[in-house]
Amino acid sequence: xxxxxxxxxxxxxxxxxxxxxxxxxxxxxxxxxxxxxxxxxxxxxxxxxxxxxxxxxxxxxxxxxxxxxxxxxxxxxxxxxxxxxxxxxxxxxxxxxxxxxxxxxxxxxxxxxxxxxxxxxxxxxxxxxxxxxxxxxxxxxxxxxxxxxxxxxxxxxxxxxxxxxxxxxxxxxxxxxxxxxxxxxxxxxxxxxxxxxxxxxxxxxxxxxxxxxxxxxxxxxxxxxxxxxxxxxxxxxxxxxxxxxxxxxxxxxxxxxxxxxxxxxxxxxxxxxxxxxxxxxx
Amino acid sequence: xxxxxxxxxxxxxxxxxxxxxxxxxxxxxxxxxxxxxxxxxxxxxxxxxxxxxxxxxxxxxxxxxxxxxxxxxxxxxxxxxxxxxxxxxxxxxxxxxxxxxxxxxxxxxxxxxxxxxxxxxxxxxxxxxxxxxxxxxxxxxxxxxxxxxxxxxxxxxxxxxxxxxxxxxxxxxxxxxxxxxxxxxxxxxxxxxxxxxxxxxxxxxxxxxxxxxxxxxxxxxxxxxxxxxxxxxxxxxxxxxxxxxxxxxxxxxxxxxxxxxxxxxxxxxxxxxxxxxxxxxxxxxxxxxxxx
Numbered sequence: 392x393x394x395x396x397x398x399x400x401x402x403x404x405x406x407x408x409x410x411x412x413x414x415x416x417x418x419x420x421x422x423x424x425x426x427x428x429x430x431x432x433x434x435x436x437x438x439x440x441x442x443x444x445x446x447x448x449x450x451x452x453x454x455x456x457x458x459x460x461x462x463x464x465x466x467x468x469x470x471x472x473x474x475x476x477x478x479x480x481x482x483x484x485x486x487x488x489x490x491x492x493x494x495x496x497x498x499x500x501x502x503x504x505x506x507x508x509x510x511x512x513x514x515x516x517x518x519x520x521x522x523x524x525x526x527x528x529x530x531x532x533x534x535x536x537x538x539x540x541x542x543x544x545x546x547x548x549x550x551x552x553x554x555x556x557x558x559x560x561x562x563x564x565x566x567x568x569x570x571x572x573x574x575x576x577x578x579x580x581x582x583x584x585x586x587x588x589x590x591x592x593x594x595x596x597x598x599x600x601x602x603x604x605x606x607x608x609x610x611x612x613x614x615x616x617x618x619x620x621x622x623x624x625x626x627x628x629x630x631x632x633x634x635x636x637x638x639x640x641x642x643x644x645x646x647x648x649x650x651x652x653x654x655x656x657x658x659x660x661x662x663x664x665x666x667x668x669x670x671x672x673x
Numbered sequence: 674x675x676x677x678x679x680x681x682x683x684x685x686x687x688x689x690x691x692x693x694x695x696x697x698x699x700x701x702x703x704x705x706x707x708x709x710x711x712x713x714x715x716x717x718x719x720x721x722x723x724x725x726x727x728x729x730x731x732x733x734x735x736x737x738x739x740x741x742x743x744x745x746x747x748x749x750x751x752x753x754x755x756x757x758x759x760x761x762x763x764x765x766x767x768x769x770x771x772x773x774x775x776x777x778x779x780x781x782x783x784x785x786x787x788x789x790x791x792x793x794x795x796x797x798x799x800x801x802x803x804x805x806x807x808x809x810x811x812x813x814x815x816x817x818x819x820x821x822x823x824x825x826x827x828x829x830x831x832x833x834x835x836x837x838x839x840x841x842x843x844x845x846x847x848x849x850x851x852x853x854x855x856x857x858x859x860x861x862x863x864x865x866x867x868x869x870x871x872x873x874x875x876x877x878x879x880x881x882x883x884x885x886x887x888x889x890x891x892x893x894x895x896x897x898x899x900x901x902x903x904x905x906x907x908x909x910x911x912x913x914x915x916x917x918x919x920x921x922x923x924x925x926x927x928x929x930x931x932x933x934x935x936x937x938x939x940x941x942x943x944x945x946x947x948x949x950x951x952x953x954x955x956x957x958x959x960x961x962x963x964x965x
Contacts, residue, residue, distance in 0.1 A: 394783075394868060395783035395787035395789045395792070396783070398783035398787075399795070401776045402776055402777075402780040402843065403795075405776065405832075405835055405836070405839060406798070406802065409810075409832065409833070409835065409836040410802050410805065410836060412817070413809075413814055414805070414810065414813075416816070416817075417809055417812055417813045420813065427812070427816050473707070474707050477700060477707060478704075482693065482696065482701075483700065483701075483704065491704055491708055494712045495707060495708070495711045496947075497712060498711055498714075498715070500943055500944055500947055501936075501940050501943075502896065502897035502899075502915055503897065503899060503915070504899055504915035504916075504939075505718075505939060508918055508919075508932050508933075509714055509715075509717075509718050509936060511922075512718075512729070512929050512932070512933070513714060513717065517732075519734045522732060522733065547710070547711075547714070551711075604803075604804045608806030609806065609807060611807070611808065611900050612899035612915070615903075616899075630806070630900075633808050634808060634900075637811070637812050637815075638904065647813075650806075650808055650809045650811070651809070653808060653809055654805065654806060657804050657805065657806050657809075658801070660804065661803075664804065665797065665800060665801065
């Protein structure tokens with residue numbers, strides 16, 4: 392019985408050093424003051440957690456993260472499904488399908504840093520988007536518009552993953568289900584709601600949960616390189632808020648408390664994801 | 674699942690009759706709007722990289738430039754300090770990919786071919802690791818990497834990135850090995866060969882498609898990483914492409930043509946890998962993420 396563990400030993404060592412240890416440490420840090428900077432930190436109990444939980448900026452960051460995540464995930468799903476269905480249409484040739492699929496996947500092949508600088512150029516006050524819309528708007532510098540703008544950028548960057556997965560799902564639906572629906576006189580709309588959606592239900596739930604986990608926790612680079620959380624905290628996210636506490640203000644104790652709260656939220660999402668995947672397997 | 678008779682499947686039309694013309698037009702309008710949404714920003718990036726900086730913000734904007742030139746590419750490629758960003762990214766991403774594959778192949782073999790008590794808790798642990806937000810581990814990481822004297826070094830970034838690449842690689846690799854018949858490698862062991870021999874002589878050669886798709890995905894994650902590259906390196910000679918892009922934006926007060934040229938150059942490895950291995954990659958991705 393030692394043999395499988397021998398094969399797993401590099402993984403286990405890496406996970407212990409890279410994952411288990413940091414999580415234990417960050418939870419410890421959350422209850423201490425002057426961590427990292429001071430070799431002899433002081434235990435302060437729940438003081439840091441209370442301070443974070445009552446900080447108005449944390450509330451703004453939390454609200455922004457929720458809005459950004461929910462709108463992104465829903466839009467990813469709708470766009471991904473729409474494009475997947477268009478690509479799956481019988482009315483286009485195989486060649487057109489291949490070419491279009493390659494174009495649709497494109498946003499997903501660029502790193503977030505590239506996406507951030509590209510959109511900063513497109514959205515510049517004298518940029519091409521303002522020209523096309525005949526407007527003169529500071530998309531990323533206006534506190535009223537910035538959150539919506541970064542959300543749209545994130546929607547552009549993230550739908551292809553849904554599209555690819557849902558396309559695979561669509562191709563897995565047996566054709567005779569549609570045949571039977573047509574024989575029963577179902578319209579295309581009815582076919583969509585009574586055949587397509589129920590058949591894709593499990594994949595859709597998996598993707599929604601996965602995307603929620605990713606978007607809520609991993610949007611740092613896009614925000615950091617477009618708005619930096621500003622203007623006036625209007626695009627502050629939990630990740631940028633935590634990062635600034637640690638690496639701008641050197642408040643590692645407070646930053647750890649914030650990181651632990653983010654971890655708690657992610658673990659709740661992960662719990663639902665794992666439970667859903669288990670239910671699917673059985 | 675609803676059961677239906679499969680007798681009518683043959684009748685399914687392959688050619689659309691003329692009465693479907695409106696639907697066809699409608700489909701194509703949708704497809705073209707989608708293509709514009711996805712493709713135009715990318716096309717604009719490409720076109721801007723060949724323009725002069727003045728022409729980028731010229732009114733009215735033109736997709737095809739009159740002053741087409743490779744100047745911005747030459748400016749990037751001719752500057753050793755900027756080429757260094759690419760070297761760093763290649764070194765880090767290639768090392769991460771090789772190490773991740775080595776570790777993941779062994780782990781996947783254990784999960785796929787052995788029954789042991791800790792199997793399910795360990796699998797669950799690996800799946801949950803994927804959900805840990807990077808920002809959570811960043812702060813202690815900073816301390817650990819400094820403590821190990823790996824701050825601002827290649828090994829610091831390489832080991833760190835394995836945290837993000839390994840869980841996905843193990844899950845994808847296990848599901849790939851599960852799809853291969855056990856008889857393949859069991860035969861070797863029945864003949865007295867060791868598990869190691871069975872894995873490397875038999876299982877690995879037939880797993881090449883799976884290994885390629887895991888490798889491509891791993892490379893992509895490592896090539897694109899931003900947060901840890903930003904925090905765990907400090908000298909300009911250790912920065913990777915994503916951070917280099919940000920530096921370029923700060924230092925040269927918006928030389929947009931050069932920023933776009935660097936974006937294109939920085940995207941080429943991933944685009945090329947995707948182009949060459951699309952077939953493996955797509956099936957690996959969807960089976961790993963969706964079917965588990």
